[in-house]
Amino acid sequence: MNLWERLSARDGAQEADATDRSRREGAAEARTSFVPRLDLILGVVAVAVRLILDPLIYFALAIAVAVLIPGRTGDFVTAFFVAVGSLFLYRAQRWRRIPDHLRWLAWADLNKPLLRRLSLEAPGTYAHTIAMANLTEAACDAIGADGLLGRVGAYYHDIGKLRKPQHFVENQPRGRNPHDKLKPATSAAIIRSHVRDGIDLAKENGVPRPIQAFIAEHHGTLPIAYFLAKARERDESVNAAEYAYPGPIPQSAETAVCMLADAAEATVRSLADPTPQSIRASVEATVAARIQDGQLADAPITLRQLGIVRDQFVRILTGMYHGRVEYPSPARPLSITTKPDSRATA
Numbered sequence: 385m386n387l388w389e390r391l392s393a394r395d396g397a398q399e400a401d402a403t404d405r406s407r408r409e410g411a412a413e414a415r416t417s418f419v420p421r422l423d424l425i426l427g428v429v430a431v432a433v434r435l436i437l438d439p440l441i442y443f444a445l446a447i448a449v450a451v452l453i454p455g456r457t458g459d460f461v462t463a464f465f466v467a468v469g470s471l472f473l474y475r476a477q478r479w480r481r482i483p484d485h486l487r488w489l490a491w492a493d494l495n496k497p498l499l500r501r502l503s504l505e506a507p508g509t510y511a512h513t514i515a516m517a518n519l520t521e522a523a524c525d526a527i528g529a530d531g532l533l534g535r536v537g538a539y540y541h542d543i544g545k546l547r548k549p550q551h552f553v554e555n556q557p558r559g560r561n562p563h564d565k566l567k568p569a570t571s572a573a574i575i576r577s578h579v580r581d582g583i584d585l586a587k588e589n590g591v592p593r594p595i596q597a598f599i600a601e602h603h604g605t606l607p608i609a610y611f612l613a614k615a616r617e618r619d620e621s622v623n624a625a626e627y628a629y630p631g632p633i634p635q636s637a638e639t640a641v642c643m644l645a646d647a648a649e650a651t652v653r654s655l656a657d658p659t660p661q662s663i664r665a666s667v668e669a670t671v672a673a674r675i676q677d678g679q680l681a682d683a684p685i686t687l688r689q690l691g692i693v694r695d696q697f698v699r700i701l702t703g704m705y706h707g708r709v710e711y712p713s714p715a716r717p718l719s720i721t722t723k724p725d726s727r728a729t730a
């Protein structure tokens with residue numbers, strides 16, 4: 385190795401060290417800026433609210449009063465508890481979400497270490513995540529599903545891309561695609577692994593199971609179409625199962641909406657000229673394709689609700705991508721000169 389090669393090897397090593405150091409510093413900063421005990425406080429409040437709202441506790445108290453306090457006083461107090469318990473049962477469907485919402489709120493904090501890392505290490509995925517969280521929440525709310533759970537689930541759905549962010553198109557600088565040098569089977573394995581990696585990262589960070597479901601189910605058992613087609617160009621007899629996501633398919637209305645939002649956002653973002661008509665056509669095709677693929681077969685969501693979801697997506701995506709105003713270019717290009725102004729010195 386000559387001197388020039390040795391010097392360039394040393395420079396390369398130093399550059400790699402600096403990148404590594406700045407990544408570690410970013411991760412450390414991500415850890416420190418999160419409000420430290422917010423999740424614990426909200427967790428305790430959630431348990432307390434769950435106990436206060438539980439109608440069974442009121443019925444148990446009523447029975448205890450009936451047994452322990454004989455006579456008219458006991459009757460009145462028992463009647464009171466039964467009435468309060470009945471009221472809670474009547475309203476329970478709505479109120480039962482309150483304790484869960486307190487938990488989801490803690491995980492909706494964008495300063496959580498995983499989300500901070502996503503914003504620093506995979507900015508393209510982070511932007512996609514925020515856009516589809518808005519879609520998922522609006523559509524879930526419109527069909528009576530849990531909008532906050534949908535939003536938080538969307539925040540974490542692609543967290544597995546943190547392991548190899550540059551292998552996903554939204555994080556690739558123009559003209560640099562590491563898949564150009566890889567076999568289709570290797571590329572498909574990397575893309576597929578973001579689901580497994582996401583679940584592992586979520587478990588390591590204590591992300592609750594209902595949020596983990598969004599990571600596991602957002603691609604269902606869909607094929608990784610681009611690399612499957614590339615592999616078939618070389619060999620017709622490839623095993624399609626090796627080019628499919630592991631699943632399962634969505635099991636709840638919220639994860640089903642997340643799957644649709646994921647596909648709709650990515651498809652509309654790739655439109656060359658997004659008009660209200662092309663956005664609607666693209667969203668309709670996406671929803672129809674997922675139904676035909678059987679990806680929504682296990683989700684408790686009706687065709688009527690899917691129509692509402694589709695309309696919400698069209699409304700929001702049209703607002704996001706259509707009607708960008710083109711600014712007129714200045715008549716004379718602005719130039720910044722370093723030449724001393726003769727008038728100023730005169």
Ligand SMILES: [Fe+2]
Nearest residue numbers: 541542602603
């Ligand atoms: Fe994904």
Ligand SMILES: [Fe+2]
Nearest residue numbers: 512541542646
């Ligand atoms: Fe995604």
